Amino acid sequence: MTSQPQSLSSSMDDNCTMNxxxxxxxxxxNLGDQDVxxxxxxxxxxxxxxxxxxxxSALHIFDHLLTEELLSEEDSFFLAELLYIIKQKSLLRHLCYTKEQVESLLPARRRVSLFRNLLYDLSEGMDSDNLNGMIFLLKDMIPKTQMTSLSLLAHLEKQAQIDEDNLTLLEDLCKKVMPNFIRKIEKYKREK
Known part of the structure; x- marks a missing residue:
C-alpha cells in the first residue's frame, strides 16, 4: 500500500512538469522569429x-535555460524578465506574473545585465537609416552579410569592439548616427 502513494506522487510530479x-x-x-x-x-x-x-525556436532556448538551471517550474522569473524586456507582457500570464509584479521584482532579481539591456534598447531604437549609417561607418570591421541591429551589436561584442567597460566605439557611432541615445549610454555608465 505504501508504494501506491509514491507512484501517485510521482505521477503528480510528472503531471506538474508536463503542465x-x-x-x-x-x-x-506566441513568439515569432524576431522574438527568438x-x-x-x-x-x-x-x-x-x-x-x-x-x-x-524559443523551445530550444527554454531547454538551454532549463539545463543551465536558469529556468524551472519553481522559479520562472528569468523567463518572465525576458518576456517583459521583449514587450511580450501578455505572455506573462502563462507564468502567473503580471507586468507590475515583474517591474517590482526586477531591481532585486534582474538576471539580464544592464549592459545587455543597453544594447537591446539601442537595437530597438535603431531604425533602418540608423542601422545603414552604422554599417557604412563600420564597413571595414564587419562582414559583408546582411545584418540586423541585434546581429551588428552581437558582432561588435564578439570582436571585442564593445563590452560593458568599453563603450567608446558605441558612443562614437551614436554621436554620428543616433545622438539622442548618448543620454542612455551616460545613464548606463552612472548606474553600472
Missing part, C-alpha cells in the same frame, strides 16, 4: 553562443 512544459509550449507558439532572435541576444551572457546559434 510547466505545456506553458512553455504555449509561450513558444531577441531572446537569443538577451541570453548571450547566460547560455553559450554556440548553443544559442543552433537554437531555431
Amino acid at each position: 510547466f512544459r505545456g506553458k512553455l509550449l504555449a509561450i513558444d507558439s 532572435e531577441r531572446l537569443k541576444f538577451l541570453c548571450r551572457d547566460c547560455v553559450s553562443h554556440k548553443k544559442l546559434e543552433k537554437s531555431s
